[in-house]
Amino acid sequence: MKMEIIQTDGSYTHIKLTGKLDIAAVEQIDIKFTAHVAAARKPAIIDISGLDFLSSLGLRTILSNAKALIAAQKKMVLMNPQPLVMRVVETAGILPFIPVAKTVDEALTLIA
Amino acid sequence: MTDPAHATCEVEMAADHDAMAPAIDTIEAHLEAVDATMKQIYMVRLALDELLSNTIKYGYDDPAGQTIRVRVEPGPPMTLVLTDAARPFNPLTDAPAPVLEGRIEDRPIGGLGLHVIQSMGMTLNYRRDGVHNVLCVTLPADS
Numbered sequence: 001m002k003m004e005i006i007q008t009d010g011s012y013t014h015i016k017l018t019g020k021l022d023i024a025a026v027e028q029i030d031i032k033f034t035a036h037v038a039a040a041r042k043p044a045i046i047d048i049s050g051l052d053f054l055s056s057l058g059l060r061t062i063l064s065n066a067k068a069l070i071a072a073q074k075k076m077v078l079m080n081p082q083p084l085v086m087r088v089v090e091t092a093g094i095l096p097f098i099p100v101a102k103t104v105d106e107a108l109t110l111i112a
Numbered sequence: 113m114t115d116p117a118h119a120t121c122e123v124e125m126a127a128d129h130d131a132m133a134p135a136i137d138t139i140e141a142h143l144e145a146v147d148a149t150m151k152q153i154y155m156v157r158l159a160l161d162e163l164l165s166n167t168i169k170y171g172y173d174d175p176a177g178q179t180i181r182v183r184v185e186p187g188p189p190m191t192l193v194l195t196d197a198a199r200p201f202n203p204l205t206d207a208p209a210p211v212l213e214g215r216i217e218d219r220p221i222g223g224l225g226l227h228v229i230q231s232m233g234m235t236l237n238y239r240r241d242g243v244h245n246v247l248c249v250t251l252p253a254d255s
Contacts, residue, residue, distance in 0.1 A: 055161035056225035084154045091231035093212040
């Protein structure tokens with residue numbers, strides 16, 4: 001599991017997750033992810049195009065950070081999930097609150 | 113293609129979070145060897161990540177020395193059978209229902225795992241066999 005910080009300064013956070021976001025990966029990245037997303041209290045673009053597995057436990061990490069941002073009147077956008085990852089996101093019923101974008105430009109519009 | 117007669121895979125693992133990744137990786141390697149589809153491999157990982165972690169986290173007063181057995185039957189339909197000696201827990205009746213409506217700020221984070229498993233088309237069947245929980249997870253026929 002790899003967590004790449006694309007941008008944390010400026011007006012929004014941009015992070016890319018690559019690999020498998022399962023329970024082991026959650027333990028590995030949760031503190032760092034939360035420090036850069038929920039604690040930053042800035043709109044966040046999470047590029048999950050390189051995520052080939054997302055479990056419900058991984059989804060909880062994304063969801064808990066999104067909840068913190070929404071409570072601070074900020075938004076999170078997920079970018080380019082692979083089809084099976086998208087299906088997990090859809091079944092959780094979170095798309096009305098955490099939209100999905102295809103491009104950075106679209107994501108920037110959604111978090112504005 | 114592996115001979116179907118040898119395609120059932122069984123792994124016994126310690127009831128410990130650190131034992132999950134090696135066990136799941138072993139099962140995934142087996143599934144790849146028997147030409148399982150990407151969707152089947154994804155679903156097996158999804159179910160095991162949720163169900164094993166729940167059992168390890170909530171199933172025991174002390175998990176030390178406890179083991180969980182995972183069997184994968186190729187089917188069709190492909191079926192997972194999880195057997196443990198944790199306290200009785202029927203996920204179909206004992207798990208809290210997920211909250212999927214209303215403002216996201218008001219929703220609890222937990223409870224999503226079983227909902228996601230079932231929404232992906234997997235069917236759960238539970239029975240208590242003596243001191244064991246036996247949970248069968250059947251993958252959808254089209255996976």
